[in-house]
Amino acid sequence: MKKIVLGSTSIFRKQILEKLNLNFKCDKPDIDESPLPDETPEQLVERLAIGKAKEVAKGHPDALIIGSDQVAVHQGDILGKPGTEENAIKQLLRFSGDKVTFLTSLCLYNSTDNSYDVIVEPFHVYFRELSHAQVSAYVRAEQPLNCAGSFKSEGLGICLFERLEGDDPNSLVGLPLIRLTKLLANKGIDVLAQQA
Known part of the structure; x- marks a missing residue:
């Protein structure tokens, strides 16, 4: 099987990828993540996923590189x-009673032939009506200061929501596994067959 490299040092992405029970390495991409003028959120996350994968590929010839980004x-x-x-x-008070969309990009880059597939997966979070006291208590308890959207859906943040809408709950945390397994299959890696 071709070597797999996760182009990220995110603990959350690493934990999600570990669910597939595949051998992989992590490598940190060093790229500028600033948006370009007039770039849409979809264009931004797609460009960053490709850029991260290409950057990491420089140090890993003959590998499949997973690049991802989220806004x-x-x-x-x-x-x-x-x-x-x-x-x-x-931020959380701003979202009260409203919807926030998470866009998570996924790029699977083959460093052998410089080919890649890229997708952008949307996931919608509908917030309950929240009081200042509820939001303050949540922030003090979970300290979601390094999380886009100011919450951790895998923790206490679930109490903030009315409902969630999307194809893959892993997308919300940062890596769309359902789509990743399909992209890997297209490259000849059947995740279930690898378990044997």
Whole structure:
């Protein structure tokens, strides 16, 4: 089987990929993640997934490189990581009773022939009506300061939601596994067959 490299040092992406029970390595891509002028959120995450995979591929000839990126979008605005409790509270109050869309890109790059497939997977989060007290208590308890959207859906953040809508719950955390298994199969790697 061709070597697999996850072009990310995200603990969350690593944990998601480990669900497939495949051998892989992690490598950190070093690229500028700033949006380009007039770039849509979809174009941004697609470009960054490809860029991360290509950057990591430089150190891994004859490998399949997984690149991924994610942005949260609310009312057309790309949301960054809050960084502080105050910013996290502001973000979550802004979302109260509204929808936030997470766009997660996935690129599977073959460094042998420089070919790749890329997708952008949307996932919609519908927030409950939230009070300042609820949001403040949540932020203090979970400290989601390095999370786009100011929450951790795999933890207490689930209490903030009315409902979730999307094809793959792993997309919300940062890596669309259903689509990844299909892309791997297209490259001759049947994840289930590898378990034997």
